[in-house]
Amino acid sequence: MKRIVIVGTGLAGYTVAREIRKLDSAAQLTLLTADDGGFYSKPMLSNAFAQGKTAETLVNFRVEQMASQLKADIRPNTIVAAIDPANHVVRWADGEISYDKLVLALGARPIRLPFEGSAAQSVLSVNNLRDYAEFRGAVANVNRILLIGGGLIGCEFANDLLKGGFSVTLIHRGAALLDALAPAIVGEGLRAKLTAAGVSIETGASVTHIDTAESGELIARLADGREFETPCILSAIGLTPATNMASEAGLKVKRGIVTDRYLATSHPDIFALGDCAEMDGVWLPYVMPIMNQARALAKTLHGENTPVSYPVMPVIVKTPLFPVAVVPPPAVSGAWQSQSDADGAKALFYDSDKRLRGFALGGHFTSEKATLSKEVIL
Ligand SMILES: Cc1cc2nc3c(=O)[nH]c(=O)nc-3n(C[C@H](O)[C@H](O)[C@H](O)COP(=O)(O)OP(=O)(O)OC[C@H]3O[C@@H](n4cnc5c(N)ncnc54)[C@H](O)[C@@H]3O)c2cc1C
Incomplete structure (x- = not known):
């Protein structure tokens, strides 16, 4: 019986597992994950606050439910440390498993800016349920927040936290909001609506220092010397694919783990999809590409080599104000x-x-x- 091992239980890992099960009820399916294996919709992280969602209520299915749905062996809290492609084995602190086919669905990590100052480590970011729980804890008794980053995720948080009753300041390095995604005219439209609703927005501005104020709050200092005192700072300046393990194993890595249109990496029997992978030189860290990748990869793993092809996939920014x-x-x-x-x-x-x-x-x-x-x- 074929043994397929998937590392990661985000949208990519779980979706490919589901697609594999649709085609093959016999394959031995093992999923290893650094987190608790609960299934949730990551895009909800940036519009859950105003709905009063907690990390617990965002979970759609717990790990036991996923294991039973997928008829899979799921090992939570298992941080894979190394891949040994020559021997078809993956290893973690106190165990290892061999595979016939390995699927890497490792996701991406928040980019951390190297701020100066005594409180630089106090900056939060939200990229998974654990981060979200920590964030909710940090803002439980405050009503002001400073956001760094006016891209898709930063703007979504600005809209959501405003709706959640916060006074929001948004600092963005670029000249216009969403400038990495859309022409300035669209970012300016969003800025006008967020501003009219009460968000204070500084574009062309970057935070350089974070220190602790006498009041115990944080002070963010900008490159131009201006200072903002705030009880909480949330950074949303972007993500970078999780590639370390793959490069240590000798797999080809550029921005993400390099794959062809079949999601095959540079090593036979190892595949990658989702936020950790770049396919044909393109990195698309969104839900719709993952759905298309997972369907194609399941077929390929089932023996029907299937290249990924994408329909038109609009990226939606969940900012109800605009x-x-x-x-x-x-x-x-x-x-x-x-x-x-x-x-x-x-x-x-x-x-x-x-x-x-x-x-x-x-x-x-x-x-x-x-x-x-x-x-x-x-
Ligand atoms: C706040 C936010 C809002 C978003 N909104 C949207 C949106 O509106 N629309 C949209 O299309 N996209 C959105 N995205 C992007 C989308 O959510 C992601 O593209 C998608 O969820 C990524 O799924 P993934 O499975 O590749 O990665 P992840 O969900 O990050 O999963 C990675 C998995 O790998 C595991 N893992 C990592 N390293 C190891 C290891 N060494 N050992 C074992 N396990 C490991 C982790 O525990 C996790 O289970 C948003 C992202 C964020 C952060």
Whole structure:
């Protein structure tokens, strides 16, 4: 009987396990995970606060339920330390397991900026349930927060925490919110709505020092010398794929673990998907790519070699004050055509042959998402 070992029980690990089970009831399936193996929807982390969700209530299925659904051996709190590709074995502190096929679904880790100052270690970030529980504990008795990072996750937290009753200050290094994802006109639309609702936003600004104030609160100092006193600082400046273990095992790694369109790594019998992997040089740390990757990989592992192909997959920014939907264009020459009004912004990217290759919609223009998704050429 074939033994498939999956490392990681996030969306990628659990989804590929589910897809494998649909095709193969006999495969011996083992999942190893550093966390407690509870299944939850990670995107909820940045819009759960206002709904009063705790880390416990975000869990949809506990590890025992997942083990029974998937007919799998799931080992929680098992931090895999090394892969030995030559012997088809993975190892952790007090155990090891051999595999016929290994799937790496290790996720990504929050980027930590090297702040100076005595309280630099007090900065929180939220990338899993444990972080979320810690964050909720830290803000249990305060009503102000300073957010660092105005990308997708930072803006979602700003909207959610504002709704949750916090006074929110958002510091963003770029010139416009969401500037890594969408043209400035969309980020400016979002900024206007967040500002009107009460979020204080500083763009083109970076935090350099974090110290403790006499009051016991934190002080964030910006590069231009301005200081902000706050009881809590949450950093949301981006994620970096978890690649250390793969590179130590000799697998090819660039930004993420390098895979081809079959999600095969540079080593036979080892595959990677989700936030830890870059497929064909592209890193897509979102839910929809994972769903498509998991379906294709399950077929490949079942013996039907299947390349991953993606439909048009808009990235949705969950900011109800000004929702945003983006299909980033590929790296081709072309130009954005933009328009905006008081409640929306729309930018369409046309290549030099006048073909629609991407779009970014904000506010009421998001109602055009489905129509434009049909028109866009990947
Ligand atoms: C706050 C937030 C909001 C988001 N919102 C959206 C959204 O609205 N839409 C969207 O499309 N995407 C969103 N994303 C991105 C999306 O959630 C991720 O792309 C997806 O959840 C990643 O799943 P994953 O399984 O690859 O990684 P993870 O969920 O990070 O899972 C990694 C797993 O690997 C395990 N692991 C890691 N190292 C080891 C080890 N050494 N040994 C054993 N186990 C290990 C971990 O314990 C974990 O189980 C959001 C992300 C965040 C953080």
